[in-house]
Amino acid sequence: MTSADLTASRREQALDWFLRLQQAPDDAQLRSAFEQWCAGDAANAEAYRKAEQVWQLTGQLAPTTIEQWPKAPVVQLPARRRRWWLGAAVAACLLVAVAPSLSLRLQADYRTAQGETRDITLADGSVVQMDSDTAIVVDYSGDHRDVKLLTGQAFFEVKPDKSKPFHVRAEAIKVTVTGTAFNVALRPGRAGVDVQHGSVRVEDAADGHVLSNALTAGERLRYVDGIVQVKTFVPSQAAAWRQGQLIADDQRVAELVQELAQYLPGQVVLRDEALGNKRVTGVYDLHKPEAALRAVVRPHGGEVRSYGPWLLLIGKF
Template identity: 35%
Template sequence: MAGVADDERADQQQPAHDDRVVDEALDWFARLRNATPDRETRADFDAWLARSPRHAEEFRALEAIWGSAAFGKAVAGLGTPTRPTRTVAAPRRRPRWAGGLAAAAVLLVALGLWQYPAIMLRWQADYLTAVGQRSTITLPDGSTMMLDTTSAAAIDFEDGRRNVRLLGGQAFFDVQSDPARPFRVTGRFGAVEVTGTAFSVRSDAGQDRAVLERGRVEVSRLSGGTERVALEPGQMAVATAAALSTAMPVDATEALAWREGRVIFDDQPLASVLDELRRYHGGPVIVANAELGRVHVTGNYRLDDIEGAIRTLADAAGASMTRLPGGIIILR
């Protein structure tokens, strides 16, 4: 299984941070909590503490995090998993904690329990993709699920069920027909139910959006009544915490271009286009001029060259682009 192999390779990686002292403090904290240190280990630790006041400061911060309420909330309810997580690709790690749940996640990395900052997502997901990655998974019933960049999903095909939970990001489903066993995809706010068809679901920005390529689906809201919307090919529906939209026309070729590794947009504000491109880029994209974000642009670009796409868009909008280390892009 490719997913399992990827997971095993990811587990061999060590956490890495921009600050060497943080790395060392995390290492010492894990070593001292996981076993009773012998005299030599304790002497080495004391020597490390004595080398710099910063060492003691970072170690005390870890001790404070361990006993904090935020840490308790982060790990509350975690038990023994009933199945291994099949990881398609590891999400990018944050360089350092800033407090709260992010701090607890980094601490868990140090303890060797988790390799990823989004611990709850990692716990729930059967499949994950990294920034810029797409992956196609064959599901137990023969249907296929293609995950877009930074997406995660959990599946339940036990006892005749065909259920997928999209935990975040975007996925396209090509469903094997089985009238006796509906295929159901749920996001944060809505659900899509079919017997055999092809459609996408995207869950982000406070909404779930379903786009139908072929066949027929029904979209419902997870809470707030029994309202349902039937979609025909070339239509979409949006579910939020408060409402379910009617069926709306959509350019399926444009909306689903990511499957072919492309992004297509027509007469869209640069700001909204950049919001989409950020999903495929490993670093921040900053627009220093608010007027620039309102310039309308049109384009068809490859997703494997996001920097090239942003540079071309900047030229078209009359802006300059500056690239800084760490993948930071500034448009002005």
């Protein structure tokens, strides 16, 4: 086994221990086996210790059972080796962090990876253009055409059929159309609809309360924490992501960070609430998401610090 193979194998083992010990902190036999693994090689113990440290660095809340977790022995390694294992531990911890997202995607009929876009032609000829890190479920049974957006965003060009309304559900909202073109975006805690042409009806998905009876071309609806906001925009800018652009019009930094995180392979953590509440206007290149992220926060004194390819921390350091 080459040195690279050995380090990759150890990295996978560290992740496996991390997962198993979270799930069964009271398992004495598992704890004993873990301690033997740590004792077998100083690098094993260091990998696990760094994994715990970086997990806390990402801002994740510690499990309530953390005091029962076995602690790896403290081993001093040369600085170069410590830096290398920090990167390995970051990758291991972030794989744990994205597990819920991976589980969500198992429900999807269609999905895209980060950095991937995809066009889907549905049974009636309607077209769905899916952005990076997007997942949908399609139900064309009976007299309805339903699409559920699980995560991400998608642009819909719907074939008219008054006998079978087209519905898009995205957590808190339900969009109904007969034939039009519009974008639906779902981000943590918020959802939005941009209409390019035609009109759509937008309701609260939970109680059917009408948020907009006729959202028309050039109108943008945002629904955040029960609050509706409707603005106008240039219709040609609907779903600007299809041209590789992110257009911000007096938008919160925190929202833009969420948007750009969809295009980056690791976890993006905004650790400064005040910075997140600052507002930015500009056009950013989605083909260079990390550079765009730096451009978003720099005017307000923010920095982006990279810990390998798997973790970006944002704040004022």
